[in-house]
Amino acid sequence: MNGKWKLMVPALLVAALVLPAARSEAGLNPEKAITQYTHDVWQTEQGLPQNTIMSTAQTRDGYIWLGTELGLVRFDGVRFTVFDEGNTPEIKSNIVKALAEDHQGRLWIGTQGGGLTCLQGGKFTSYTTANGLSNDSVLSLFEDREGSLWIGTDGGGLDRLKDGRFTAYTTKAGLANDAVFSITEDRQGSLWVGTHAGLSRLKDGYFTTYTTKDGLKNGYVKSVHEDRQGRLWVASIGGGLSWLDGSRFQTYTMQDGLSSNEVCTLYEDSEGSLWIGTSGGLDRFKSGRFEAYTTKQGLTNDLVWSILEDREGNLWVGTGSGGLNRLQDGKFTTISSQEGLSKDVVLPVYESQDGSLWVGTAGAGLNRIKDGKVTTYTSKNGLSNDFVFSIAGDGDGNLWIGTRNGLDRFKNGKFTAYTKAQGLPNDIVLVTYVDPKGNLWTGGRGGFSRFENGKFTNYSSKDGLSNDFVMSIETDREGSLWVGTGGGGLNRLQDGKLTAYTTKQGLSSDVVMTTHADAEGSLWIGTDNGGLSRFKDGKFTTYRMRQGLLDDTVFRILEDDNGNLWMSSDRGVFRVSKQQLNDFADGKIARINSVAYGTSEGMKSKECNGGYQPAGWKTRDGKLCFPTMKGVSIIDPKLRMATVRLRAGRESRAWRPAPGPECWNPTSS
Numbered sequence: 001m002n003g004k005w006k007l008m009v010p011a012l013l014v015a016a017l018v019l020p021a022a023r024s025e026a027g028l029n030p031e032k033a034i035t036q037y038t039h040d041v042w043q044t045e046q047g048l049p050q051n052t053i054m055s056t057a058q059t060r061d062g063y064i065w066l067g068t069e070l071g072l073v074r075f076d077g078v079r080f081t082v083f084d085e086g087n088t089p090e091i092k093s094n095i096v097k098a099l100a101e102d103h104q105g106r107l108w109i110g111t112q113g114g115g116l117t118c119l120q121g122g123k124f125t126s127y128t129t130a131n132g133l134s135n136d137s138v139l140s141l142f143e144d145r146e147g148s149l150w151i152g153t154d155g156g157g158l159d160r161l162k163d164g165r166f167t168a169y170t171t172k173a174g175l176a177n178d179a180v181f182s183i184t185e186d187r188q189g190s191l192w193v194g195t196h197a198g199l200s201r202l203k204d205g206y207f208t209t210y211t212t213k214d215g216l217k218n219g220y221v222k223s224v225h226e227d228r229q230g231r232l233w234v235a236s237i238g239g240g241l242s243w244l245d246g247s248r249f250q251t252y253t254m255q256d257g258l259s260s261n262e263v264c265t266l267y268e269d270s271e272g273s274l275w276i277g278t279s280g281g282l283d284r285f286k287s288g289r290f291e292a293y294t295t296k297q298g299l300t301n302d303l304v305w306s307i308l309e310d311r312e313g314n315l316w317v318g319t320g321s322g323g324l325n326r327l328q329d330g331k332f333t334t335i336s337s338q339e340g341l342s343k344d345v346v347l348p349v350y351e352s353q354d355g356s357l358w359v360g361t362a363g364a365g366l367n368r369i370k371d372g373k374v375t376t377y378t379s380k381n382g383l384s385n386d387f388v389f390s391i392a393g394d395g396d397g398n399l400w401i402g403t404r405n406g407l408d409r410f411k412n413g414k415f416t417a418y419t420k421a422q423g424l425p426n427d428i429v430l431v432t433y434v435d436p437k438g439n440l441w442t443g444g445r446g447g448f449s450r451f452e453n454g455k456f457t458n459y460s461s462k463d464g465l466s467n468d469f470v471m472s473i474e475t476d477r478e479g480s481l482w483v484g485t486g487g488g489g490l491n492r493l494q495d496g497k498l499t500a501y502t503t504k505q506g507l508s509s510d511v512v513m514t515t516h517a518d519a520e521g522s523l524w525i526g527t528d529n530g531g532l533s534r535f536k537d538g539k540f541t542t543y544r545m546r547q548g549l550l551d552d553t554v555f556r557i558l559e560d561d562n563g564n565l566w567m568s569s570d571r572g573v574f575r576v577s578k579q580q581l582n583d584f585a586d587g588k589i590a591r592i593n594s595v596a597y598g599t600s601e602g603m604k605s606k607e608c609n610g611g612y613q614p615a616g617w618k619t620r621d622g623k624l625c626f627p628t629m630k631g632v633s634i635i636d637p638k639l640r641m642a643t644v645r646l647r648a649g650r651e652s653r654a655w656r657p658a659p660g661p662e663c664w665n666p667t668s669s
């Protein structure tokens with residue numbers, strides 16, 4: 001967005017989880033809000049045969065397998081391949097309830113009414129009551145540490161498959177109920193079995209049963225899980241989430257933050273977060289706190305049947321009728337209205353001396369992000385106008401805010417306004433800038449000004465400025481002040497004299513959005529529709545899309561600590577090596593390479609905002625912050641994520657299976 005704004009909403013005072021610490025693990029960062037993860041969705045429109053995903057599994061060849069009501073589905077990240085009664089005779093029912101891979105790499109498939117099917121080496125084999133299975137409706141599967149496969153059936157109790165032979169355990173042997181929904185093994189070797197009428201523990205051949213008499217709120221146990229701390233978690237329909245404390249159960253319900261008391265599935269990820277699938281959405285339990293992710297936040301359906309973390313740390317969520325959801329920990333962390341900002345449309349971003357991140361919005365005031373909280377200041381708090389165009393701070397602790405109605409000073413919680421009545425050339429202040437000497441400069445529709453001792457000294461076309469629409473101000477290492485204009489190119493103020501540089505002198509465009517003066521003496525200039533220019537030794541070099549730049553309009557230029565320039569645009573954020581840029585200027589290479597970032601990397605919108613200052617900020621610890629149409633997006637360039645990511649439209653090498661014999665003729669969607 002270039003100098004425009006959209007959609008105005010009232011300001012709010014809110015608190016939220018915001019920017020997490022840098023880390024390199026592959027799993028979902030638990031310090032992020034769930035809404036800060038990248039969210040992808042696949043439904044029938046993308047190739048699923050049906051939108052109810054009852055079970056999920058990942059096999060060692062990298063495929064994701066899905067159990068639906070219209071067959072078994074294999075997903076390689078691009079294509080869905082369906083195996084059903086029509087193309088795979090060994091599959092006796094299209095309703096796939098349970099999936100599990102064993103230690104030999106065999107995929108076991110539990111169906112409703114069609115028994116148990118095994119996929120090994122490209123060949124399907126079926127097991128039914130004719131082969132010794134106690135019931136042809138399979139609800140759950142689990143392999144224990146000894147390699148036995150346990151099968152929970154709907155009416156036939158619990159079966160164990162060992163050495164090719166089935167052994168059944170039913171209510172006659174002490175099992176609580178013959179409908180078995182979940183099976184797990186604890187670290188002592190006990191087998192825990194969730195049934196329709198209570199929780200049973202199988203130890204040394206004997207069952208012990210826990211019911212409502214022992215503290216369970218409901219005996220309809222859908223999922224059982226022992227976490228890495230050794231706590232046994234029990235999910236039930238109507239009874240919420242319980243954990244076994246000795247011989248009694250402690251329970252969490254909706255009163256404690258659960259989305260619903262109907263809990264369908266449990267999953268602990270590699271970061272130790274407990275994910276809870278309910279009939280009211282997806283919940284995360286971490287450090288004693290519940291966080292919900294529902295259709296209000298973007299989940300496709302609030303009934304969550306299955307949860308799986310893949311080997312790359314992505315979380316896959318199968319829903320009742322909303323298809324397949326995937327949550328990824330993107331390289332960017334975005335803070336938006338979902339995390340507490342007063343509005344999604346962010347204009348300037350600035351970090352103050354105390355480490356607060358200040359965010360200006362288009363019509364919803366000023367936000368301060370500090371210590372995990374977002375605090376909003378609006379005209380109700382004394383701000384002169386709720387359109388905040390620019391932010392800067394000085395060495396005395398003053399925060400200077402440019403608005404649509406003048407310049408505000410914010411100190412000790414109080415706003416003081418300066419307008420045309422106090423000497424500003426125009427009340428629309430797009431630029432505030434404090435130079436290394438502590439001088440405050442402002443710019444906007446009436447030229448630019450220096451504010452000192454309560455007085456404005458103004459510079460305009462009358463004083464030699466090439467254009468009175470000022471969009472950027474910055475000093476270089478020699479102390480010269482560079483002023484970018486919206487039609488008059490670039491101006492340099494040196495020793496009280498203004499010198500203009502326009503397209504006549506080699507600048508790529510006369511609309512200058514931003515500048516960046518580097519330590520080597522180059523001035524980098526972001527323009528509107530002219531790409532990027534470098535000014536060095538009195539000569540301009542231009543880089544456009546045809547030379548490899550992502551966009552010909554550059555809103556902001558930030559330099560990381562690794563020798564890269566990061567730029568924002570309407571097409572997203574992109575990174576270019578400064579060495580490449582210099583080599584191009586020296587004629588050593590014919591093209592440059594732009595590395596693009598967008599929604600796949602964690603931005604909620606790739607459309608950035610510019611025409612305001614600063615339209616991006618580098619924090620003290622090296623993070624880069626960019627304003628967008630959907631919040632402020634932040635990346636740590638030092639963080640090198642070694643995980644192999646899978647993107648829609650392209651496969652990672654981890655997802656390409658080794659060739660092998662296949663004895664089926666699958667249909668591909």
